[in-house]
Amino acid sequence: xxRLGMFVLLFAAFHAAHAQTKSTKRGxxxxxHSAQDMLALSPGISWWYNWSPTPExxxxxxxxxxxxxxxxxxxxxxxxxxxxxxxxxAGAQYLLGFNEPNFKSQANKTPSQAAALWPVLxxxxxxxxxxxxxxxxxxxxxxxxxxxxxxxxxxxYLDAFFAACTNCKVDYIAVHWYACDLGALQWYIGLFKKxxxxxxxxxxxxxxxxxDQITLAVQKDYMTAAVNYLENEPAVFRYSWFSGRNxxxxxxNLLGNSGQLTELGQLYVNLPFSGGSTNGRxxxxxxxxxxxxxNGTLAGMAVDGNLSTRWSSAFSDPQYLLLDFGAxxxxxxxxxxxxxxYGKDYQIQTSNDLNTWTTLKxxxxxxxxxxxLTGLSGTGRYLRxxxxxxxxxxxxxxxxxxxxxx
Numbered sequence: 001x002x003r004l005g006m007f008v009l010l011f012a013a014f015h016a017a018h019a020q021t022k023s024t025k026r027g028x029x030x031x032x033h034s035a036q037d038m039l040a041l042s043p044g045i046s047w048w049y050n051w052s053p054t055p056e057x058x059x060x061x062x063x064x065x066x067x068x069x070x071x072x073x074x075x076x077x078x079x080x081x082x083x084x085x086x087x088x089x090a091g092a093q094y095l096l097g098f099n100e101p102n103f104k105s106q107a108n109k110t111p112s113q114a115a116a117l118w119p120v121l122x123x124x125x126x127x128x129x130x131x132x133x134x135x136x137x138x139x140x141x142x143x144x145x146x147x148x149x150x151x152x153x154x155x156x157y158l159d160a161f162f163a164a165c166t167n168c169k170v171d172y173i174a175v176h177w178y179a180c181d182l183g184a185l186q187w188y189i190g191l192f193k194k195x196x197x198x199x200x201x202x203x204x205x206x207x208x209x210x211x212d213q214i215t216l217a218v219q220k221d222y223m224t225a226a227v228n229y230l231e232n233e234p235a236v237f238r239y240s241w242f243s244g245r246n247x248x249x250x251x252x253n254l255l256g257n258s259g260q261l262t263e264l265g266q267l268y269v270n271l272p273f274s275g276g277s278t279n280g281r282x283x284x285x286x287x288x289x290x291x292x293x294x295n296g297t298l299a300g301m302a303v304d305g306n307l308s309t310r311w312s313s314a315f316s317d318p319q320y321l322l323l324d325f326g327a328x329x330x331x332x333x334x335x336x337x338x339x340x341x342y343g344k345d346y347q348i349q350t351s352n353d354l355n356t357w358t359t360l361k362x363x364x365x366x367x368x369x370x371x372x373l374t375g376l377s378g379t380g381r382y383l384r385x386x387x388x389x390x391x392x393x394x395x396x397x398x399x400x401x402x403x404x405x406x
Contacts (some may be wrong), residue, residue: 001398011193022043022044022045022046022273023044023045023046023231023273023274023349024046025046025230025231025236025237025239025273025274026044026045026046026227026231026239026240026268026273027046027047027048027049027071027237027238027239027240027241028041028043028045028048028241028243028244028254029048029049029050029051029202029240029241029242029243030048030050030205030242030243030245030255031050031051031052031056032056032058032244032245033048033050033056033058033059033062033244034058034059034258035058035062036259037058037059037063037129037244037255037258037259038058038059038062038063038068039066039259040255040259040260040265041068041180041244041254041255041261041265041269042063042066042067042068043066043269044268044269044270044271045269046067046068046069046070047068047069047070047071047238047240047266048063048068048070048071048240049070049072049073049096049202049240049266049320051073051075051099052072052073052075053072053073053074053084053087053088054072054087054088054089055089058075060089061155062376064091069091069092069093070089070091071092071093071094071095071096072087072088072089072092072094072095072096073095073096073097073099074095074096074098074121075098075099075107076098076099076101076106076107076108077332078117079117079120079121079124080120080365081120081123081124081127081242084120084121084124084374085123085124085127085128087215088121088124088128088130090385091102091127092346093130093131094130094131094132094133094171094172095121095124095125095128095130095131095132095133096133096136096174096200096202097114097118097121097133097134097135097136097170097174097210098114098117098135098136098267099131099135099136100135100136100137100140100176101113101114101135101137101144101157101401102137102140102143102144102151102152102154102157103138103140103142103143103144104140104142104143104144105142106220106372107135109112109135109144109271110144110145110146110151110162111146111151111157111160111161111163111164112146112164113361114135114161114164114165115161115164115165116164117166118165118168118217119168120243122168122169124285125169131171132169132170132171132172133170133171133172133173133174133200133202134158134161134170134172134173134174134197134379135157135158135161135174136174136175136176136200136202136203137154137155137157137158137174137176137393138154138175138176138177138178138203139152139153139154140152144352146160147160148324149284150304151155154175154191154194158173158192158195162195166277168354169347170197171197171198171206172197172198172199172200172237173195173197173198173199173200174200174202175188175189175192175199175200175201175202176201176202176203176204176242177201177203177204178203178204178206178207178208178210178249179206179208180206180207180208180214180222181222182222182226182229182308185204185226185229186229186233189201189233189235189236189292192235193235196309198235198236198237199235199236199237200236200237200238200239200240201230201236201238201239201240202238202239202240203242204226204238204239204240204241204242205219205222205223205241205243205252206218206219206222206223206249206252207248207249207252211249211250214249214250214251215251215264216251217340218251218272219250219251219252220263220264220267220340220369221339221340223241223264223267223268223271224267224271224307224337224339225307225308227239227268227271227307228271228272228306228307229308229310230272231272231274232274236253239396241254241268243351245294245386251264252264253265254268254269262269263367263368263369266369266370267369267370270369270370271307271337271363271370272307272335272337272402280332280333280404280405280406281402281403281404282325282329282403282404282405283303283325284303284323284324284325284326284383284403285324285325286323286324287299287300287302287303287311287321287322287323287324288321288322288324289311289313289319289320289321289322289406290313290314290318290319290320290321291313291319291340292311292312292313292314293312293313293314293315293395293397294312297310297311297312297397298311299311299321299322302321302398302399302400302401303400303401304400305400306400307337307399307400309399310397310398310399310400311341311396311397311398312339312341312394312395312396312397312398313387313395313396313397314395315390315393315394315395316395317387317388317389317390318386318388319387319395319396320384320385320386320387321384321385321396321398321401322382322383323382323383323384323401323403324382325382325383325403326381327381328352328379328380328381329379329380329381329383329405329406330377330379330405330406331350331360331376331377331378331379331380331383331403331404331405332375332376332377332404332405332406333372333373333374333375333376333402333403333404333405334348334360334361334371334373334376334383334384334385334402334404335370335371335373335402335403335404336370336371336373336398336400336401336404337369337370337398337399337400337401338368338369338370338371338397338398339397339398339399340368340392340397341390341391341392341394341395341396341397342366342367342369342390342391342392342396342397343362343363343366343385343387343389343390343391343396344365344366344386344389344390344391345362345364345365345366345387345388345389346362346363346364346366346386346387346388346389346396347359347360347361347362347363347385347386347388348360348363348373348383348384348385348386349383349384349386350359350378350379350380350382350383350384351364351380351381351382352379352380352381354380354382355383357386358380360376360377360378361373361376364389368391375398376405383403385401387396
């Protein structure tokens with residue numbers, strides 16, 4: 001305990017001196033943090049919730065110094081205003097409503113039952129100066145019924161809730177979603193824009209395929225595309241992956257042993273975000289490559305600012321992606337967001353004439369995900385990522401390259 005306390009103090013001091021910008025939207029739905037878990041995740045998430053009004057003991061001692069906000073929730077039951085207000089920690093700004101109330105296996109409340117209890121949440125929100133997030137809904141199978149309606153559809157449930165709760169204070173909408181493709185997520189979020197309130201996506205992951213088809217590569221691809229959309233969708237106020245450790249869906253865990261990020265966890269923490277500093281980011285005038293897998297994976301797609309598109313090379317070594325900045329630049333940082341087919345060995349190189357190349361960085365035994373290569377020093381009009389060993393039988397595949405310098 002004494003050693004952990006010293007580590008926490010050092011971590012807090014480091015963050016105070018070297019504060020890093022990160023997504024204000026990105027969070028996690030998870031309830032079993034150790035202190036080490038929280039510290040490992042904190043560089044990439046800004047908030048978390050655990051389906052409870054109180055943070056778990058492992059995270060309680062470190063989350064504030066780590067810069068991660070706790071968001072309390074009224075999961076279900078019959079809340080008592082005094083008890084609920086007393087359990088919510090100081091510094092909370094929001095209160096999440098009932099968890100999947102249209103599910104009999106979750107909060108299990110009809111729209112009128114949820115509406116009848118909502119004044120309790122409003123009372124607590126007034127006392128604690130909190131904003132209120134509506135009951136979190138999703139499509140369900142075994143669902144509550146009322147007035148001859150079985151609420152399998154989340155929009156139908158919320159419509160009935162608001163009809164029964166005409167003067168209720170609700171500042172945000174909350175939803176869950178487990179389909180595995182970006183188009184479905186975009187369609188689903190679009191359904192809830194009609195309420196004209198910012199949206200919290202408080203659970204999401206790829207989970208609606210047969211489990212033997214939900215590989216780590218599938219989860220990574222979906223996470224990358226979904227996060228890019230959520231970061232750039234103005235209607236989405238917060239989002240949170242499900243989960244830290246959970247066995248219900250294959251390959252969704254962000255955490256391995258205590259304090260250790262999985263490969264997926266490293267990706268989630270490091271994915272680009274909207275609103276971060278772009279000071280010093282250089283924009284190429286064109287992008288070229290040694291090859292492209294198809295017309296749908298051309299070189300320019302690695303610098304189009306869209307994590308749903310990618311450059312992919314032929315299935316052989318070596319291959320390169322070349323960026324032309326139009327004039328000589330000084331390079332200090334290159335950030336590469338890889339698809340599942342990543343470069344195991346590659347070099348970052350620069351040139352002024354396309355004949356003589358200077359290597360700024362050599363990567364050996366890379367592990368994919370996001371490679372944020374800092375501390376570079378070199379000048380040239382052209383910058384290329386020169387791959388010499390592929391990690392898979394496919395080519396080199398890059399969602400996005402960010403280059404920084406002067």
